[in-house]
Amino acid sequence: MEKPTIQGVFVDFGNVCATFDFGRFLDGFAGHTGKDRTHIEHTLCGGVANGKNYSKLFASFECGEIAPANFFHVLTQSLDCRHTIDYHTFAKLWAGIFIEENTELDKLLFQIPQKKFLLSNINAISYGRYVAESQIVRNHFRLEEQRLLSYRIGAIKPHPQVYYAAFKRAGLHPTHTLFIDDVEENIAAWKSLGGHGIVYNATKHSISDLTRQLRDYSIVIG
Template sequence: MTSSRTPDSSRPSPTIRGLFFDFGNVICTFDNRRILRALAPLCERTPEALETLIYGSSLPRAYESGAIDSRTFLEGLSALCGHAFDEATFIRAFTDIFTPIPTTFALLRRLKGRYRLGLISNTNPWHFQHGIQTTEVFPLFEAVTLSHEARALKPDPRIYRDALNKLGLDPGACVFIDDIPAFAEAATSLGMHGLVYTGPEALEADLARLGVEV
């Protein structure tokens, strides 16, 4: 599946003014196994054991939803793993997970100036500060909505409404691109044009069907 809804050829093409992008696996890939491999020697556990401990707990979701701050997150993980992680060491391990997707970088540069661009991401303060915000295409975004600031995780409607309010656009004038179908479908249910990212060629074809000049 390449899009969460198929444009109706019997209706006029919508006038798209804004495009919202997810970050992980749309703008940059990410690999949480890097975190596990970096932390495992510090607390004398295997990466597999750490994966169960960390991602089987409520801490990552609480951090991304803004329910806890960075200090509480680090203290919670230290207690969970039985090792008092040094903050600087932990941040390096925790945030060294992103790899750019060059085709999306190029697409964003082509779209900038002709459309208003926004970012909607389920993320946490450290991933944002040390991974997302430092990405070279980040300045292209006019509006940024982060789950820990909005205190809502996709597919909660509140995170999409926050993004729409920041650009001041009607949902029907906006596209949202995410690699997770349920998140794209949630945008569609609010009147946006939700597209599922499966690769650069499919994305450009979906955008072209919506009348977006790519």
């Protein structure tokens, strides 16, 4: 079977470019407000661990329908804790979910000659306070046109709107693209539109395994 000609590589951020733990926010927020952690998690994530699901409120924020300050006010009002935490503390806790950047992936991306794009479900707080200043983003996604973010697109993965925006931005047919994401559902949706994909989670998979899979697509040099 002839290998596809990959001309554009799209990379997710959370648990790909940098590891994260949404529990960090939940613990910090619960500690500051005195509210039950499980109730907070259910309000934001529908009870699904590590922020991999979205409540209506969280989804609205992640796709840019509501601004950070409004999100803060609606969330704290719904949890009845508006007077126990200020916005600055909230934003710091929210962006504090990230643990560390994936330095091995950073090195690997330097070996990829194809056009590279960041494609991630990211809200304005996380982007402004962490993602935009991360070394891996500054090294490989320097230009704003390389950064496809849910809060700017107006939808969250795996919605087709996100992926069509990615194909259009790259100016590529789906068959010439490859997406690296930590969620199988997101990759399955990408493939259903004709693209190629690799499920990679920095907390579970080795960089050598990712390198091998990239070489299967004739992507990594060396």
